[in-house]
Amino acid sequence: MKAVNFYGARDLRLEEIPEPKIKGDTDVIVQVKAAGVCGSDTSKYAKFGPHTVGMTLGHEFAGVVVEVGRGVKNLALGDRVTGCPALFDGEDYFYLKGEFARSDNLHAMSAKVPGCFADFVNMPAQNLVKIPDSLDYQSASMIEPSTVVLHGFYRTSFTVGDDVVIVGAGGSIGLLCIQWARVWGARHIIAIDVDDRKLEMCIQNGADKTINAAKENVLEVLAEYTHGLNADLVIEAAGSAITASQVFAYAKKGGEVLLLGIPYADVHVERFYFEKIMRSELKVLGSWSCVSAPFPGKEWQNSVHFFNKKAIRPELIITHRLPLVKAPDIFNAIVDRTELVGKALLLPEL
Template identity: 60%
Template sequence: MNSLKLYGARDLRYEEAEKPRLVDGKDVIVKVKACGICGSDMSRYKKMGAHTPGQVWGHEFAGNVEQVGEEVTSLKVGDRVAGCPALIDEDDYYYRAGQPARADSLSAIGAKEPGGFAEYIKLPEKNFVKVPDDLDFDSASMVEPSTVVLHGYYRTNLTVGDDVVIVGAGGTIGLFAVQWAKIFGAKRVIAVDIDDEKLQIAQELGADYTINSLNEDVLVKVAEYTDGMNADIVVEAAGTPITASTVFGYAKKGGGVVFLGIPYADVAIERFYFEKILRSELTVWGSWSCVSAPFPGKEWSTTIHFMNNKRLNTEKMITHRIPLDKGPKMFERLMERKELIGKVIMYPEK
């Protein structure tokens, strides 16, 4: 079958891979109809390289059920599904405690096990969630990044009437954070990014105000847009050392910051920003993965519901649709950053 395999930093190859086969009675094989490039994929592609050199990569995908094991009861051949990439040992203490996102054994497909950048993928039955017939596969392949955001918001005390600042609002996670904040009932959503074109998309998806941090003072503008109070909730979705070290300055006293982005580098916090945690008595929430109990969690069913009723708009987020064999060149284009590239959806089937 056709696939994309990651061998090392900036070494992604379009190659043949062995088609998966049923081994366990709970196995399900899915024919991948659409798969997406994640921001975390770019970090690994650029800096970290392959977890397992030559492994089929990718963790955002959707498709049709092709085969089911003899013990599978919830799925049948032909069902449309989105795939949860989290792999967890069911004997793990945190999994048994109903906290799968904290499991020591938690890993993701595309690392040790084959991922979704391929024509077919095999996972346990529990890792697939049915999607309605009228939800397109492009959207279904984006259920996973939406669940990452929703899992983070569930960690907070966000409520109707709150003001929310989203840093890194132009990426997939940030744009979902904008939309979910509105669904949760946020009064004012303030999108912060360094790209005016992406900020325009954030505004089209519900952001009330936008701030380009390259040429505007974010501290000043956030205060201006919130009547001098700052935000109830600040979302760090950029995943850079700079943004991770400064987001505390945008929260109101008694407010909170939730971290969704992954810096992949050391974070040094200036005293001014660190003291905001203390002097403003902030709550800081870490958020990891996209799952809860019962696995994979209400993040998945809730996302599918709001995608299906069009409260979550994925179409404005997608800028490129390409065949899978163009994937390596697309990753290089993403590295160059010479053009607006939002969500990229790839299609394994020629």
């Protein structure tokens, strides 16, 4: 089969490898119909290289079940599924508490086991979530990033009528934050980014106001939008060391800051921004992964439900649909910012 394998920084290769085989009673083989390129994938591609040299990349996907282990009871041949990429090497204190995202044994597919940028993938049955016939594979491949957003939202006290600021709103995670904030009942959704083209996508996805941080004074414009109060909830979705150090200034006194983006760099916070945490008595929340108890969690069930009801519309975010052979090209376009990319999908059957 074809697979996109990761050998080092800026080194992706489309290769022919053996198809995965059933090894355990609860293994399931899925034919991949659509797989999404994640920001964490491109960050590793640009900077760090793979956890395991030569590993098949990718952890966002949807497909169809083509083979099951003899112990699998919840899935059958032909079932349409999406996959939770959270895997565990063992059981520790937090795993046994059902706080799976906090387990030291947590790792994602494509780190130690092959990912989904391939024709087929082997997954544990418990990690596969059925999708209805009315939900297309391309949309369903975005359920995983949706669960990342929902996992973060569940950490907050965000409620109907709150004002929300989303920083780095033009990326796929930021755009999903906008859509979920609308479903959640936000009063005003304010999108911050540095690219006017991405800010236009924010409006298309439901943002009420936009601020271009490269052209405008964010604090002044935000104060104007919110009558000097700022936002009840600020979400850092850019994964930038710069924005992660500044978001505290955008929250209302007594408000919350949710850190969703992964900077992959040291974050240095100037005194002005750090004192906002203290003087404004902010609650700062970290969020990691996409799972809760009972595994894989309500993040998955609710994402499938609201995707299927068209309350969340991934088609507004998807900008590229490409064959596996084009993986290096789209990775370079994202890293080098030569194209406007919302969500890029790899479609093995192309």
